[in-house]
Amino acid sequence: MNENEQSVNVLLDFDLLGKLVVGIGEVSDITGVPLRQIRYWEEKGIIHSSKEGEGTTRKYDYLNIKKIVLVKELMDDGYTLDAAAKKVEERMRNVNEVFAKLAKRSTEDSQEK
DNA sequence: GTTCTCACA
C-alpha cells in the first residue's frame, strides 16, 4: 500500500460523496444486484430512486447505491430483506449525522465564530 | 435504453 493508493481511495470516496448518480443498469452491474431486485427493494421502500429530467431513467445517488450494497451484504450474512433494510436504515441515519456534522463544521469554519 | 404491471415459484 502506498500513500498514493490511500489518497486515491480517499479522493474517490469524496468524489462519490459529492453527488454521483447513475442509471439502474450501472447500479445493477456494479452492485451485482439484478434490475428487478433493485426495483423490488425500492418497491418495498428500502431504497429510493431519484428521477431526473423527462426520461424515466431512475437515477441512484451514492447513498442509495451504498444502501443497496449494504442490504446485499447483510442478506449475504443471513439477514432477511426486512431485517437488512432496518439495519441499513440505521446505518444511513448515522451517515446522515456525520454529514450534518460535516456541513455544520464547514459553516462554523467559514463564519469563524 | 428504460419503465410498468401481472403472475408464478
Next chain:
DNA sequence: TGTGAGAA
C-alpha cells in the same frame, strides 16, 4: 423473496 414475460 426473487424472477419471468409482454407492452409502452
